[in-house]
Amino acid sequence: MARVVSLKKPARRSRAPVHADIKDPLLAEKGRGRIDWAGRTMPVLSQIRERFDRQKPLKGVRLAACLHVTAETANLVLALKAGGAEVALCASNPLSTQDDVAASLVADHGVSVFAIKGEDNDTYYRHIQEALNTRPQLTMDDGADVVGVLHNDRMELLEHVIGGTEETTTGVVRLRAMAKQGVLRYPIIAVNDAKTKHLFDNRYGTGQSTIDGIIRATNRLLAGSVFVVAGYGWCGRGLAMRARGMGADVVVTEVDPTTALEAVMDGFRVMPMSEACKVGDFFCTVTGNIDVIRQEHFEKMKDGAIVSNSGHFNVEIDLKTLHRLARSRMILRDFVEEFTLKSGKKIIVLGEGRLINLASAEGHPSSVMDMSFANQALSSEYILKNHGKLERKVYAVPQLLDQEIARLKLKALGVKIDKLTPQQEKYLASWEEGT
Incomplete structure (x- = not known):
């Protein structure tokens, strides 16, 4: 069962106790600094978070995320919360949790986190079950374990699920196998296949x-x-x-x-x-x-x-x-x-x-996770806007979203590129002109 975690002296403002299972709430101060440090080199996600905060495209949506619980992931979670989502986060690997980051998400931001670095296999799957107990409408996976548990053990929850996203090559392989066999019960966007993800993150x-x-x-x-x-x-x-x-x-x-x-x-x-x-x-x-x-x-x-x-x-x-x-x-x-x-x-x-x-290290640098997690956030928004049109299969990230993320990243880096002239656009769209 999840513990109810609260700090005796909350770092920022009083909150109701949060259902969570983390190593130590008192690690929150260290985690707070780590989250802030990562966020400084995640300008694309920061811009998305600002827009989400204004528009609330995920308002009231329950989202279960099974991801590496790192400072970079924390910035994604905060962007999703800014968009109005109710996020429950569990680890996607028993050794990938940064315990101080988990503590800060719980203590400072009221996020339900179920993750402890070094947890055994039973605890790992129990934490996935805890995240699924929130009856998610969206799933966010790093390895497709949430999808697997939903389809094998918690089928009663599938009626609530609108769609999901998948971060990894491994997970996409599993999901495509499910879709091919006709057992996948909801649409998934393969974030890993976006150019702004695998060309840089991977x-x-x-x-x-x-x-x-x-x-x-x-x-x-x-x-x-x-x-x-x-x-x-x-x-x-x-x-x-x-x-x-x-x-x-x-x-x-x-x-x-x-x-x-x-x-x-x-x-x-x-x-x-x-x-x-x-x-x-x-x-x-x-x-x-x-x-x-x-x-x-x-x-x-x-x-x-x-x-x-x-x-x-x-x-x-x-x-x-x-x-x-x-x-x-x-x-x-x-x-x-x-x-x-x-x-x-x-x-x-x-x-x-x-x-x-x-x-033994801290995972990928935040500047590349910036684009990967921008894909996660925008793909979640896309699913909510288009879920009535999506079938039960694995989709690529829409090209316009992929290109928009690249454009925002270039802008943040201060890099400018050329644009096609009208004549060039016409030439590329025609077949009449030869050598």
């Missing part, structure tokens, strides 16, 4: 924050090491780019021939994991698939190889098998666990195989 955000997480956890030098990136999607591209920038010799593993060819053309060594596992010093999976690193790879790795994951779920590294292969395990430092195999060789796993950029 590439630059994941690249920087994953390197940040690995270094914070290990304090090891990347320069001169062999760094194996499993998967060369947008997240893998960004990670490979940043690892090379730190001086690592980057190896890419892939299953898609076209993507593998692109990695070759980008100057990376490409090989199967069966070969890469023999040479890598660092490994990081960013594929969205299961068992990318498994028994035959562990057995061939160097002594002391460091293994991590930056895909959404902790399934990319076959940890169950590694547990079975190990004769002993030892925690060496926060988020660093050493597995000693029966041969005496040691394999190091970071962050329990969960998102290392959020487990």
